[in-house]
Amino acid sequence: MNTAEGVVAPAGTESGPVRVAVPRTWWQRHGTTATVWSLRLTLVVAVLALWEVAADRWVDITFISKPSDIVERLAEWAGDGTLWLHSWITVQEIVYGFLLGAAAGALAGFVLASLSLVYRVLDPFVMALYSIPKVALAPLFIVWFGIGMHMKVLLAAATVFFLVFLNTAAGVRDVDRGLVDAVRLMGGNRWHVARKVVVPASMTGVLTGLKVAIPYALIGAVIGELVASNRGLGYLINDAAAQFDTAGVFATLVVLSIIAAALNLVVGLIDKRVNRWKPIDD
Amino acid sequence: MTALLQTKELTKQFAKDDVATVALRDFTLSIEEGSFVTVLGRSGCGKSTMLNLLAGLTEPSAGEVRYRDRRLTGPDTEIGYLTQSDTLMPWRGVLRNVEMPLEIRGVPAAERREVAAALVERVGLGGFGDHYPRELSGGMRRRASLARTLAGNPSTLLMDEPFGALDAQLRRELQEELLALVQDGGQTVVFVTHDIEEAILLGDRVVVLGGLGRILLDHPIELPRPRSADELRVDPVFVALHTELARTLKEAAR
């Protein structure tokens, strides 16, 4: 092996970049973020205030309820445990459905996309299944799995599966041939190629799949509950609507959005960790 | 000297539907151990196709490649190949890219780190070990690719227009670096280029290819080393060879 003797001209002499520290003030560091967040807050407050004022003054309160009623309802449900019971059920369905669908989708995506003949054979069938609105599967799933939690988990998983599968497969099939050859030149076998090129290269596709699938996991679970159940946030919405309790419906929607936001946050964190090598903007 | 790398009546064609594009036809060449052979040819004459075959990356349609008198059936870690385009893993920093050949060979982490760090330093990328390829300039990426190729410690180096896309000044620097590295390492080199001056400056022998990889000229370069580009330009041997190569390339076009 060559030693570091006879070190050649450092890259800096090719008028390449020089690294310098950039002192930044608090405002330069966080200014944009702070502005964006304060504007968001202002927007929320404005909308809530307008809503509160409009309710019962310009629009019938039975239709739109009002923020203070919603908060009151949330507090009430939080107090008697209704909120935690139903939220917990729905969260479990979303998480299990998401994990199941994502794991199956990513695995199937990696395996099928690597076997190009199999992929070509199955492609039209997969697309056909993907195009079925998953809501339409709910009655069938009730017949197969009953109205318990399994049905909702599988309904959520069915949607997540296809999104993750298609994105993963696209990522795998897009892998740069040159990178695969590079590993072959290093003496790598199929396993090395899979682990050191295909998996990292398709990570962007997998994560895109995971990200777009999150709202669908939630939709799947809630639709399942709306169709048939006696527990969960979907049931709560149905129940409240049946009693013309708009505050209850909105309160449930608030909880659902909070759950969705939390899930998005998790994927955002994974995304950041995995895609550090992406080009730096600015 | 013995022939290290040989091709015998090598033909490569790319079939598409009912027609096939012939890229290389009946190509026979023999490369001696320890020599620096430059291969000169216009673009599209089959240079990359030839190197891919020499590296064992693609299968010939007919004929064979022999390495150390064995038939080459796939990539061999003794043969390092610096391809025309960059193939650094974009999700790995420079150091982790350079240590990849050792990683695949199963060298322990601490040891391969050390080797990679020395090589990165050696190609002049010290301090950029953590940078991702996209954060580097084209010249720096070439250096990193070269370091990665050397990390596998190959005894034969195949290089496909490695400095083709760089500015003249930078190309000169990297050519000198390459010569210094090869001088120390004693590798056999097959260096593909479309630049006549580069071919003469670097090689012990120059091979000019015409269409379909037809060998138009195979000439030893008997210029003393070290060669300096500026002095060479006025050297009569250089001028004569340059003229001959230029004429051969021009004739190939017809």
Ligand SMILES: Nc1ncnc2c1ncn2[C@@H]1O[C@H](COP(=O)(O)OP(=O)(O)O)[C@@H](O)[C@H]1O
């Ligand atoms: N994968 C391929 N499929 C079809 N044709 C190819 C392929 N690779 C190369 N060729 C053809 O072979 C010829 C030689 O290409 P190449 O070896 O890349 O030339 P060079 O490297 O000398 O510029 C070109 O005409 C090109 O179109």
Ligand SMILES: [Mg+2]
């Ligand atoms: Mg080429």
